[in-house]
Amino acid sequence: MAVAHETTTGIDAAPRQQSAFSRFWQQNGAGYMFLLPWLIGFFGLTLGPMVSSLYLSFTDFDLLTSPDWVGASNYVRMFTADPKFSTSMRVTMFFVIFSVPLKLAFALGVALLLNRGMKGLPLYRALFYLPSLLGASVAIAILWRQIFAGDGLVNKVLALFGIVGPSWISNPNYSLWTLIILSIWQFGSPMIIFLAGLRQIPQDMYEAASLDGASKWRQFWKITLPLLTPVVFFNAIIQTIEAFKSFTPAFIISGGTGNPINSTLFYTLYLYQEAFGFFRMGYASALAWVLLALVAFFTAFSFLTSKYWVHYDD
Template structure:
């Protein structure tokens, strides 16, 4: 009797497995076939390398020898004995704090100007969006370095007014601000999103406010900003994450050094130096995961705080 029961149980297992397989794949073969390139890319180019870098962050690895497990040594070094890590964190956070608010304010101001219905709006919208397409390129970074050089166009213009401008790029007091200006200049993407959000605000609310005698400033703070907070929140999160990941401007303008005196040493540039300049891949992997943690903490805090200042339709 026991032997018969065991045979029945074994005979049911393939049938059960077959039912599970049919549940997932029956009638969905074409869908999984179309998903296969994305799944292969995600597993092979995203998830796999991410897990590998997580392991390498606990090792001493120089690309030439096998990784040597060192535990938390890389993270301890960051927290206690790496002055360049602290400098890169300071520069990056200052860059984020300055560039993101100014970019969003500039983009919102232009979006409100375009929302008034000027002639040729599609043309102007395309022209003002162009910096967002080109701003992250190497060519624009090289052009920016020439503009702010000691004998560049900016100082030539200042010279017309009798102002002797400094060498903006090589002066540590000004070098980071040139990168902030470059970031603000790439306002096209948030501007387009702001413009779309402004088009969704009912005009009858402004008409009612005008009838009540509300000034333009009061309408902006009482109607426009509250109803635009979901769009502001979206732009704020996206632009802040992009600012944390900024690399090309610092790399090109400082010639890969982060100078002068580490004044443009972005976190990503320092990570690049450790990985491909000194071949400390284990330490660079640890730096990468710290950046992931910073962005994750910022994003989590943003979503938790959104309930207090982001107003949706309900």
């Protein structure tokens, strides 16, 4: 009798398990089917290539032969025997340190002007946002190279005032600054976000401050900027990541070389040269992972220090 009871219990368990799975699929199957394209893209186009890149960073791989495991040699070479790596890091850090604060300051200034309730605000928003859509394109980079050439528009304007301008692109003292100016020109995206944040600040706070005799400048430092720090923090994170990833302007303006004298050799441009110029895919993969670690470090540092200067309503 005991054997018959155990057999009956085992037979009845399978339909119950199948029924539970069937109920789960009936309740959630449609959702997983809608998620299937994203899951395929995530595992096939994001996670899979990342894992492959991590493996290749420990190999010597040239696309033509099988990867040869070399351990940490790529990373050792990068930090001890590659002067172009340190040059690209210096150029990129200079670009990030100057372009991000200047772009955010300019975007905030324009947002403050637009927040004054001028007529045709949607048109101005669209016009100011347009450079952010076009700034990373090849056409704009080519146009920028022509504007700052020796006989370009900038020098022609300076000649009207009797000033002989240099060839901004081919002069290592100014070439990187032309890319920084191009980055600042793409201020539309943070400007829109700043404008949305300004619209959320209660106007009665400004009215109370005016009654207390606070000037506009004091209202900005004591009311606007503290209440806007979450938006500043968000924009700073996004723009810093974008600055580290900047590639197209440097590639087009320098002709893919980083010249003059490697003054525009961005980290991403050097990575591109190693991967598709010399086909050192293993070394390029190591460079890519160092860039990922660098961006992650700056992002984590920003979040850790945000508690000292970012103010929320609570």
